[in-house]
Amino acid sequence: MLRHKNIIVICLILLVLFCILKAAWWVFLLLFIGFAALVSWGSFDIRQNYFLKAYSSNPDRKERKIALTFDDGPHQMTEKVLDLLQQYNAKATFFCIGTQIEKYPNIMQRIVGEGHVVGNHTYSHSKSFGFFPSAKVKEEIRKNDDLLFEFTHKKIKFFRPPFGVTNPNVAKAIAATKHTVIGWNVRSLDTLIQNEDAILKRIKNKAKPGSIVLLHDTSLKTVRVLEQLLLFLQSEKYDMVAIDKLLNLPAYED
Template sequence: MLNYRNTNIVFFVLLALLLLLSFFVKVNWWLFLLLFVARFIVIITGSTQIPLNFFLKAYCNNPLEKEKKVALTFDDGPHEMTLLVLDVLKKYNAKATFFCIGKNVEKHPEILKKVISEGHIVGNHSYDHSRLFDFYRKDRLVEEIAKTDALIEKISGKKTNLFRPPFGVTNPSIKRALEVTKHHVIGWNIRSLDGIIKNEKLVFNRIKKLISPGGIVLLHDTSLQSVNALEQLLQFIEENKYKVVSLEELLDIKAYED
């Protein structure tokens, strides 16, 4: 299995072989460079592709699910648009998981209360969702995650077990932090790209092509195109006999501590 540990083992074995070989024959310097570049590419790919489980185990779907069940997840709220998302979900009697940013919880506590009161699950998506998040050291990561946990617990009365790393990036520091906080890491296998694509039809069509039993859909509750794409998606799900289920049901995990 391709992961960080195995990558390092292969790298150091190959490096040792090249060094040993260099005692007997001339070894071109570019072979060493090629080895380092290959390791760099593999690690960057593993860091940015959460379904690879390169540094840690992340739940990105349920590959054993044969029934037409999917889970909906929303990142980066709570936000004013969250209210419109909730209206669409209620219209189709669908439940979702909202991965919330701590500073947005502080800004919109009433919206988070509404999310919870309507039966949706809440997860942790860091405190500030900084672009530097994956460069933080373990202690700061633990502090960020714990701070957001506390904000969610203050409103919900429950401590969430679910964490989604900003941008889906993982690395050794994040792994060590999560060994402390004990969260389940939640990824996705159906990425809508609604944070990049501004055309709701293109967002919907992308999801439609990727949807399959056991899938986890990533959307954002921060834009009108996402709200409109969600409406089209739920119509499609209804027409094609899919069922929206919670992450707890899809993955057989607990969203909150007992």
């Protein structure tokens, strides 16, 4: 854990100091609220590297390269996404859910067959993921790794936690599984924003060389946004690459 331990030490020092100074009760309350706010922020903002190291962009990348990533597939809409990527000669990274792989093995095979990179997004993508003990997190990751191995014949290195949530249990699990955690620095909010123009504008305003864009290959809305986004990136002379090419990190292990 990169920052959490430091915050705990600082808060403990302040707590002892306030006790010595016999500070008012509201000072202790403010300390507690501040600590809780920092932990919550670190848990839900993967870019902060609060509990573990996550690669959310490549700020050193000077060439006009950008990585498009898609979460929560494979899905029926994934085929339309693949058609567009093929049309624009773009490569992407798909963070796949195990239960979805079981539903759409043919689409999973197409993702791999067309040269895109796949990553682990847990087996079930449970809404309770943030409350799982480390043993359960490891089980979710390893079970999905086994499914992905059937298509790649290699050990998956890239992992993205559901909802981007991290905590000490996730950090402990990742230390055991040795995955490389991938975040993002451009969040499209395509699962929350209904207006397609607003989604596209949000991405265009935030995208720059070395960016990692978070999208979801699960709706026609995102497909329509993607078509306009690819046209824009092509006009801006961007090379749309998979995560391994953007970060110069291996996607798989033999």
